[in-house]
Amino acid sequence: AQKVTQAQTEISVVEKEDVTLDCVYETRDTTYYLFWYKQPPSGELVFLIRRNSFDEQNEISGRYSWNFQKSTSSFNFTITASQVVDSAVYFCALKEGNQFYFGTGTSLTVIP
C-alpha cells in the first residue's frame, strides 16, 4: 500500500490561476512529519515545508499555503497566482522514524 498518494499526475494551469496539489498519507504512528519538495526541471529537490503531526495549523508563505487535516490524512498544497517559475514536479513526503516515503509526484505546468 502507498504511504503517500498524490492522485494528480499532471496539472496544467494558466498563469495567475490558483492551483491545489493534493496529498493523502497513511500511517499508524502518532508522531510523524509531512513535507513538500519541489523538483524543477534542473532536477534538484528543494525543501518547501515541514509539518509535524501535532500541529494542524495551516501555514502561508507568500504565494504558498498548506492545509493539513489529520481527520482526512491530507496535506494539500496551494499555489496562489501561479507563475511560470512554479512549473516543476512537486513531491509530498511522509517521515516515520528515520525514513522518508515520497509520493509519486505531481507535475505542474504553468502556461504563460
Place this chain on the structure above:
Amino acid sequence: EPEVTQTPSHQVTQMGQEVILRCVPISNHLYFYWYRQILGQKVEFLVSFYNNEISEKSEIFDDQFSVERPDGSNFTLKIRSTKLEDSAMYFCASSVGLGRTGELFFGEGSRLTVL
C-alpha cells in the same frame, strides 16, 4: 547557505562496471541518506547512515550496493557491478537529526546512465 554537494553530476558507464558516487553532506549534519529516482518515477529510499554504520536500508539496497564515510566529510555510494536498471538519478541527503530537525537537505543529484 550550506548545501549538500554531489559528484559527478552525470556518469555514463558500461554494464558490469563499478561506480562510486560521492557526496559531501552539510558539515554539522549527523544523518546521511541515499535516494534514487528512476526517470519519471518517485524518489525511493535506499539507505540511511548514522554513527558510521547503516541504520536502515530498503529492499533495493542489495549486496551490489555499499556506503562508506571514508574521511569524515565524504559519504559515498558504491555500486559494484552496475546493471541497466541502475540507471537513475541518485540523491544524497543529510539531516541534523531526527524529530523536529529531521528535514532532509538534498544534493543536486548524480545522474547515472548504464549502457
